[in-house]
Amino acid sequence: MTTQRLSSLDWIQAGFRALLSGGEGAVRAEPLARELGVSKGSFYWHFKSVADLHNRMIDHWETAATATIIDMVEQGGGSARHRLSALMDLVMSDLDAPYGGPLAEISIRDWAQRAEFVARSQERVDAARLAYLSQLFERDGVTSKQAEANARLTYSTYIGAASLPTAERAATVQHLLTLLDLEKQNAAHG
Amino acid sequence: MTTQRLSSLDWIQAGFRALLSGGEGAVRAEPLARELGVSKGSFYWHFKSVADLHNRMIDHWETAATATIIDMVEQGGGSARHRLSALMDLVMSDLDAPYGGPLAEISIRDWAQRAEFVARSQERVDAARLAYLSQLFERDGVTSKQAEANARLTYSTYIGAASLPTAERAATVQHLLTLLDLEKQNAAHG
DNA sequence: TTGATTCCATACGGTACCGTATGGAGGCAC
DNA sequence: GTGCCTCCATACGGTACCGTATGGAATCAA
Numbered sequence: 476m477t478t479q480r481l482s483s484l485d486w487i488q489a490g491f492r493a494l495l496s497g498g499e500g501a502v503r504a505e506p507l508a509r510e511l512g513v514s515k516g517s518f519y520w521h522f523k524s525v526a527d528l529h530n531r532m533i534d535h536w537e538t539a540a541t542a543t544i545i546d547m548v549e550q551g552g553g554s555a556r557h558r559l560s561a562l563m564d565l566v567m568s569d570l571d572a573p574y575g576g577p578l579a580e581i582s583i584r585d586w587a588q589r590a591e592f593v594a595r596s597q598e599r600v601d602a603a604r605l606a607y608l609s610q611l612f613e614r615d616g617v618t619s620k621q622a623e624a625n626a627r628l629t630y631s632t633y634i635g636a637a638s639l640p641t642a643e644r645a646a647t648v649q650h651l652l653t654l655l656d657l658e659k660q661n662a663a664h665g
Numbered sequence: 666m667t668t669q670r671l672s673s674l675d676w677i678q679a680g681f682r683a684l685l686s687g688g689e690g691a692v693r694a695e696p697l698a699r700e701l702g703v704s705k706g707s708f709y710w711h712f713k714s715v716a717d718l719h720n721r722m723i724d725h726w727e728t729a730a731t732a733t734i735i736d737m738v739e740q741g742g743g744s745a746r747h748r749l750s751a752l753m754d755l756v757m758s759d760l761d762a763p764y765g766g767p768l769a770e771i772s773i774r775d776w777a778q779r780a781e782f783v784a785r786s787q788e789r790v791d792a793a794r795l796a797y798l799s800q801l802f803e804r805d806g807v808t809s810k811q812a813e814a815n816a817r818l819t820y821s822t823y824i825g826a827a828s829l830p831t832a833e834r835a836a837t838v839q840h841l842l843t844l845l846d847l848e849k850q851n852a853a854h855g
Numbered sequence: 856t857t858g859a860t861t862c863c864a865t866a867c868g869g870t871a872c873c874g875t876a877t878g879g880a881g882g883c884a885c
Numbered sequence: 886g887t888g889c890c891t892c893c894a895t896a897c898g899g900t901a902c903c904g905t906a907t908g909g910a911a912t913c914a915a
Contacts, residue, residue, distance in 0.1 A: 670893085704893065704894050706893050707893050707894085710892060
């Protein structure tokens, strides 16, 4: 029948569902086993411990949250300004990935406050995203220093907008991009 | 000696320390009792249950995070534009309140994803802050509709900037306020 | 078919917490 | 001092989880 065996990825995805609905404290072996309809004997075959699952969840998130998304934007092509819009629309969509999208970001960011390995992963993700954003702004024609400031501002707004009602998220970030365009034009003939 | 009795507020503040360092899952009776150097007999005298402490923590945060801060800004006086800056500087300062400042915001925002009473409190806090921000922008001379958009953008950036390194937080939000000024002047003679 | 390997069930001891029950120490009234 | 009230200690049963140990079923190799 449909008595299909589970892979490690199944457990990792279940872990993200639990993280979303219950926070880090809900990512535990026995509750996940119940949700997946198996016993925890399965869990301890795939993972050395609960901490092991946590590590592999964060590893999975780290690549999915940077390289994967950047690849999608780059393959979409277009001008730097267009890629900025595309990137923001992409990361703003709900439940857009196996790792849970912008809502999972909130939980992970909270988790990073108390787990070193999460904090370090978070820092790498932030750095990679900021570097990519900065690169896009620079390609769009502003100075290196200005591009970094723009990147920080855009990134902050993206993170914060995850807490807004879904309907207002995209418009809010696009509003910011409009303002940054205005600033660029103003600097050009100022 | 210093065998001072504890008040409910002592437990609530200890609850916020635990929330910061360990998330919602760490706000429990026995660990808090250990940290405060008493037994849990004390806890269950002050609170009916752990859920009772959670509710009173959120109640406490709700008033501290809105009315208290708005009062401080309004008493500082100055122009609307000056109050905006003052407000952002105030909420950006680390550990500025018994409820833990911007770092506690991250934990509470995460907590709101899975606890109804936290989500409702969060919504009220967001609404109150957005209304106040919107009011400041309107006083500064933009249209009502534009003021609301500005408020959403400013608020998103504030929330997201809490995740930036401390040194870059204030500058990032001030950067946004500068951009909004530029937009206003541009609309004035455009 | 036989053996080996993969994946899971069951059962166990151990730990940390919840909430309750009960009693004790200290201040305050008088 | 006597009683009362406030705040806390101690002790208890109950629950949920962790990690391990061990055996069983399914799959594949040959």
